[in-house]
Amino acid sequence: MPSKSSSNAGKKSSGCCSCFSFRTLSIIAVFLALFSAVYSFLDARLNQFYIFDHEHLHDLSQRAIKAHGEDTRSIVNYIVTELEEKVGATHLNQHEEWVFNNAGGAMGAMYIIHASITEYLIIFGTAIGTEGHTGRHTADDYFNILSGTQLAYVPGEYEPEVYPAGSVHHLRRGEVKQYKMDASCFALEYARGWIPPMLFFGYADTFSSTLDFPTLWATTRITGREMIGNLLKMKL
DSSP states (O other): OOOHHHHHHHHHHHHHHHHHHHHHHHHHHHHHHHHHHHHHHHHTTGGGGOOOOHHHHHHHHHHHHHHHTTOHHHHHHHHHHHHHHHTOGGGSOOSOOEEEEEETTEEEEEEEEEEOSSEEEEEEEESSOEEEEOOOOSEEEEEEEEESOEEEEOTTOSSOEEEOTTOEEEEOTTOOOEEEEOSOEEEEEEEEEOOTTHHHHHHHHIIIIIOOHHHHHHHHHHHHHHHHHHHHTTOO
8 A cells, every 4th residue: 555655746746747737838839829920920021021023033034144145154144243233242142152952852053142031042953954843832932044944843734834044933832843954954043931941841852862961061051151141131
């Protein structure tokens, strides 16, 4: 037969656990409520934080193609030069640092021109073609084709969407597609919305497939440097 002291100790222990559980749940509930309120407040005002305009970027891409034809390197230089004049060099990465990017089964390379909490602007592409999953993102994605052609597919359709040089493929927030670049294809990719959640998609293939940790580190270093640098400049 258990002693009274053991019984009392058991009751005290049970009471502490219940108290701890209730307190923890209360803290989590308050945190989630505050997070949801802040998220809803900021999400409704995202337009206030953007420094790029997707219509200007589309027009800029078309003018760059018209000026330089199939010379993709000169097209990229034309774009970055005008952005420095229009947006200012303060929020742009002027070092053309190319890194591989594996995401959704597709492989290419990217040059990060700008990265912040609410926007990113990159040159993305490959000289030999690729195919994969777009991902389902927390931002609108505008894929301005600079050279080559991109194909996209959605379930239920029997014909592909075709995006040649000079066109823009708008992947709306929350949507998903299959995409393909048959051969050499480069694009000015602009995303606006909540950027940090998109990083998980960009990192997943490293852990499940490529195990290319030096590239992962380079991507993290450049992205982190640009995001933190822009935050310090009061750019969300």
